[in-house]
Amino acid sequence: MTASADIRSAASPTTVKTLTSPRGVEAWHVESDVVPLIAVAFTFEGGSAQDPEDRPGVAQMLARLLDEGAGPYNSDAFQERLAARAIELSFNAGNDAIGGSLKTLVKHADEAFELLRLALLEPRFDHDAIERVRAQTIAGLRYQQNDPGVMATRRFFEEAFPGHPYGRPTSGTVESVAAITRDDLAAMHRAILARGRVKIAVVGAIDAERLSVLLDKAFGDLPEARPLNPVEPVPLQNLGVRHVVDLDVPQSVIRFGTPGIPWRDPGFIPAYVLNHVLGGGAFTSRLFQEVREKRGLAYSVGTSLVSYRAAAMTWGYTATKNERVAEALDVISGEMMRLKEEGPSEQELQKAKDYLIGSYALGFDTSTKIAHTLVQIAFEGLGVDYIARRNDLVAAVTTADIAGAAERIFGDGRMLTVIAGRPTGL
Structure with a gap:
C-alpha cells in the first residue's frame, strides 16, 4: 500500500489522500471518525455513449440490474441482505460513465464490500429481473411522452448532436428497450466494468490499511480494460435554429x-x-x-x-x-x-x-x-x-x-x- 498527496489548505473543505492497494486498486481517501460510516463512490469510464446505435438504453438498464441479484442471491435475497445491515448500494448511468455508491456502518463493512463485489463481478441478469426492469422502464418512457419538459429535452439533444451517441436518448425508446437482450447487457457489463477504467473515492471511519483490503476484495478481481468504442468530439450543432x-x-x-x-x-x-x-x-x-x-x-x-x-x-x-x-x-x-x-x-x-x-x-x-x-x-x-x-x-x-x-x-x-x-x- 502507498499513500501520497495529503492535501491541506485553508481554502479546502476536506483532506484527501491517495492510496494504492496491494493489488493495484487506486482510490482517493478521506479518513474521518466523526460518524461510524463509510461512503464509497466509484465511476467506470463508458456509459450510454457505448450503447448499440439501434438499441439505446442498454447502459441505463445495466445500471438498474446490477443490484437485482448477484452471485448466489436472486433479487429478493440480495436486497434482503442489504436491508438486514442497512447497507445502501445503488448504480447509475450517464453519457460517459456507469457509476455507483455504497454506504455502510463500519461494523458491516466486510459484508457491504462483499455485496459490492458480487454486484460488480457476478450480476445474475435473471430473466424475471430483466423483464421487471424492462417493464418499469417502458412504463416510464410512455408516461414521459406527455411531459413537455422531457419531450423538449429529448428533441434538443437530437438536434444538438444529430447522428452522434450524445444525440440518442440515454434511457432509450419504447422500441429499443423492448429489443434489449440479456446478451446486450452481458456484453456491456464486460466492456465497461473493468479495472483500468474505474475511479474510486472513499470517505469515513476507516484507515488506509483496512480500506486497502476491502478495495482489493471489491475491485481486485475486475478484468483488465479493453478499448471502448471511440466517441468522436462534436460541437453543438444547429445554432440559430x-x-x-x-x-x-x-x-x-x-x-x-x-x-x-x-x-x-x-x-x-x-x-x-x-x-x-x-x-x-x-x-x-x-x-x-x-x-x-x-x-x-x-x-x-x-x-x-x-x-x-x-x-x-x-x-x-x-x-x-x-x-x-x-x-x-x-x-x-x-x-x-x-x-x-x-x-x-x-x-x-x-x-x-x-x-x-x-x-x-x-x-x-x-x-x-x-x-x-x-x-x-x-x-x-x-x-x-x-x-x-x-x-x-x-x-x-x-x-x-x-x-x-x-x-x-x-x-x-x-x-x-x-x-x-x-x-x-x-
Whole structure:
C-alpha cells in the first residue's frame, strides 16, 4: 500500500489522500471518525455513449440490474441482505460513465464490500429481473411522452448532436428497450466494468490499511480494460435554429443552448463564474431578474454548464405562456449579448466570486457528498489537489477572463432552441 498527496489548505473543505492497494486498486481517501460510516463512490469510464446505435438504453438498464441479484442471491435475497445491515448500494448511468455508491456502518463493512463485489463481478441478469426492469422502464418512457419538459429535452439533444451517441436518448425508446437482450447487457457489463477504467473515492471511519483490503476484495478481481468504442468530439450543432414540438398545452417549455467550455479546459472556471452571473445564480442571476422579476415571463429560468467527454455546451431552461415565448427568447438572447459586449460590473463579478467561494464547502457536508465530488474530480483528471486549488482559481478570475469566456460561449449570438408547446408570434 502507498499513500501520497495529503492535501491541506485553508481554502479546502476536506483532506484527501491517495492510496494504492496491494493489488493495484487506486482510490482517493478521506479518513474521518466523526460518524461510524463509510461512503464509497466509484465511476467506470463508458456509459450510454457505448450503447448499440439501434438499441439505446442498454447502459441505463445495466445500471438498474446490477443490484437485482448477484452471485448466489436472486433479487429478493440480495436486497434482503442489504436491508438486514442497512447497507445502501445503488448504480447509475450517464453519457460517459456507469457509476455507483455504497454506504455502510463500519461494523458491516466486510459484508457491504462483499455485496459490492458480487454486484460488480457476478450480476445474475435473471430473466424475471430483466423483464421487471424492462417493464418499469417502458412504463416510464410512455408516461414521459406527455411531459413537455422531457419531450423538449429529448428533441434538443437530437438536434444538438444529430447522428452522434450524445444525440440518442440515454434511457432509450419504447422500441429499443423492448429489443434489449440479456446478451446486450452481458456484453456491456464486460466492456465497461473493468479495472483500468474505474475511479474510486472513499470517505469515513476507516484507515488506509483496512480500506486497502476491502478495495482489493471489491475491485481486485475486475478484468483488465479493453478499448471502448471511440466517441468522436462534436460541437453543438444547429445554432440559430428553433424547433417546435407540437403539444396542446397552455404553457410552452423551452430548452436553449450555446457552445460551452469543458471542465478540463483552463477556461472552465471563468465560464463557471460567467454562468453564475447569467443564469446559474438563482435569484441573483441576470436572467432571473430580467425574465421573472422585471417582466413576469416565467416562474423559473436558469442556465448551467454541461461537460461531456467529447462535447460541451451552456444549457438553459424556462417555461412561459405560448403567446410570450418570442418575448422571453428575445430577453434571454439580449442578456447574453449584453454580457458579451459589456461584461458584468466589477461589483457583480465580485459578488459572483464571493458566493461561489463561500458556498463551496456546503457541498462537503456529508460523507456521501464528499465521495461523489471527489470521484467526479478524479474522473475529469483534475488532480487530487483540485479542491484545495478551486477557490483560488475562482478568486483569480478577471474581467478579461470573463470576456474570453463570453466570446467562446455566446459567439455571434446564435443558439439552438427547442420549444414544446404551441408558441405564437415566433
